[in-house]
Amino acid sequence: MTFRLHSRLVLWNLVVIGLMATTLGYLLSYSIREDIDRQIEEQLRSQSALAVAYVESGGKGRSFDEVADELGRLLNVRVTVIAYDGRVLGDSSLNVAEISMVENHSARPEVREAMQRGTGVAIRYSASVRMEFIYVARRANDYVLRLATPLSAVDALVSELMVRLAVAVLIAAGMTLIFGYLIRGLISSPLHKMAVAARKLAAGDLQHRLPISGEEEIAALGNSLNTMAENLSARMQELSEGKQRLELIVGAMSEGVMVLDSAGRIALTNRSVRDVLETDRDLVGKTPLEVLRRPEIDNVVRNVLAGGPAEMVELMTSSGRILQANVAPVANAWRVVDAVVIVFHDLTNIRRTERMRRDFVANVSHEFKTPLTSIRGYAETLLSGALDYRKTATDFVRTIERNAEHLEALVSDLLTLARIEAELPATKETVDIKLIVDEQISCRRSVLAARGIRVLGECESAKIQADRGRLSMAISNLIDNAIMYNKPGGEIxxxxxxxxxxxxxxxxxxxxxxxxxxxxxxxxxxxxxxxARSRESGGTGLGLSIVKHAIESQGGTVSVSSKLGSGSTFTLRVPV
Known part of the structure; x- marks a missing residue:
């Protein structure tokens, strides 16, 4: 059972009061009683000496009983005259008839002591009068004079003191209870409320505030706790906001982030890591080896956890994605590595771009090399003497001209594609797409007629917001392809x-x-x-790439559907 502060204070006060009452009771019962008995004894000694002198001088001619009665009245004590042989010769408390019946007093301790030393003292219960007396006996010439006084007055005094002590104890106990109640109101109750509030603060309820009451010191303690709670609340709010900002930043990263604990198991990931690793599984608690099935990443993680430097490893996923994993250690305040951060960068597009750049350079080199080689060969032949043959020279010059035109078309298409890919904003205006289609068909009437290709136009007239130049370029390239790859007598x-x-x-x-x-x-x-057919027709191989970029730069799309032997359909979709 647990007692609160005021209960313990009251209990301890009651214990102290009880100890003090016991001590005082002992002093009253023994020490004070002994002092009073000693004083009475000294008084009786003095009175016994006077009584003997009185008996010797004024008691001649009278009986010892009469003298005892007179001394008893004068001294207000019991006076007994005892012969040396123990017979009672007179007693102030007994009449003559009773005296004759009193037993021999020679065995009384005070009488024996008086016979031996001249004076004897004893405190004992008197059977004759049924009371406790203090006896002082003094030996005279032929008798022993004994004075006695009852101790009932002393007992009454001690009892009265004990009663007063009990009353004092009760008063003290009552004051202790009142003191405990005051302590409860001024100290214990506020402290209890503070303890309850402190437990709530410890449990995380930092918005709770302590009631300010009680003494100045208690109120100061309450104010200190409230200030501490406000500071803790502000600090926790800062930490929470910082954590939220960090989570938002990490969550918004396009790179996949993975945090490993000291055991090498995943403790935290962001949303992007699942997209990068192409998985829907819960990764927390697993190891990188279980997730990626690549021993090299597991070896790097172990090296970094062992205190090694940050490392980078390149991986390829089962779907063909190329990932760069940067593995970095995270040290604590004691500079001990207890965590690892892995950041995954998706290099798939970068590697594809690099491959496309290499292919582009190779293709451009090849496309330029073929006509340049032809031009150089024919030019060297002409310089070697073919100029003297007019017909042959004319054919060679036309071939050189044709290859030069091809180079010019190739450079023009490359410049056009470069301008579109430069992501310059499209200059949109209101255009009628049917007019653009009609213009492109009209300027190709002679080619269509030569190849016997029939054009069926079912395009409705519509005004849309588009870049006229880029839209015309895209339609022009698609119509050229439709003519170039169509069969004679075919249809568009x-x-x-x-x-x-x-x-x-x-x-x-x-x-x-x-x-x-x-x-x-x-x-x-x-x-x-x-x-082969494309080169014969003078195509550069860039037409459809130009179409794609010209339409997509305006927010549109281009697609193709085709079946071998059944023709092709190219579809442009442009926002209205």
Missing amino acids: RITGRRENGAFQLDIFDTGEGIAAEELKRIFERFYRVDK
């Missing part, structure tokens, strides 16, 4: 309509079509389905 069908907030333009040809495995690469630079 152009349809256009509004659909779901956009204008859709379909250009269909009746050419040989494109194999399914070629469709995904059809918009790449320098990619040709029929390379």
